[in-house]
Amino acid sequence: MSELLGYDYMFIGIIFMGFNIISSITIFGTLKLSLSIMRAVIQSIIYLVTCISLPYFPSFMPVLVITLAIAGGLGTRFYESIIAKVSKDRHETLSIDIGILHIPLRIIEFTSLILFGLLIEKFGYPIAFTISGISYVAFSIFSYLRLR
Numbered sequence: 001m002s003e004l005l006g007y008d009y010m011f012i013g014i015i016f017m018g019f020n021i022i023s024s025i026t027i028f029g030t031l032k033l034s035l036s037i038m039r040a041v042i043q044s045i046i047y048l049v050t051c052i053s054l055p056y057f058p059s060f061m062p063v064l065v066i067t068l069a070i071a072g073g074l075g076t077r078f079y080e081s082i083i084a085k086v087s088k089d090r091h092e093t094l095s096i097d098i099g100i101l102h103i104p105l106r107i108i109e110f111t112s113l114i115l116f117g118l119l120i121e122k123f124g125y126p127i128a129f130t131i132s133g134i135s136y137v138a139f140s141i142f143s144y145l146r147l148r
Helices: 009-029 037-053 058-086 094-123 125-147
Strands: none
Touching (some): 009 058, 037 058, 037 125, 058 094, 058 125, 094 125
């Protein structure tokens, strides 16, 4: 954002602060709504369209990042529900189980950052954002199926 769009670091920080606030508000505001296929489809569409749009509409970056926050907030409940389901009835080792369940996420996150860096260097930003959007769609579908 700094190099390509000329944003100063304070504005970039404000964008990411907005991301976290909007994501949190979305999580809190949708806690009582069911984890339906419609929710998975809506969050997938929002995320995929936004990811594909990011490299082509950089002037809308702040709005698109906030839109990603909404989709991410909707998806957080799926992720947390899976953790709750997997760790159900495991009172003695609950915190250990939850910590272990986060290990694959962190490994995938770390690996994807390296791979996306290489992809961006070789092919540019559109491929990385498209893969990210498709991956989120897969997450939404698989999460819904796992929780059914």
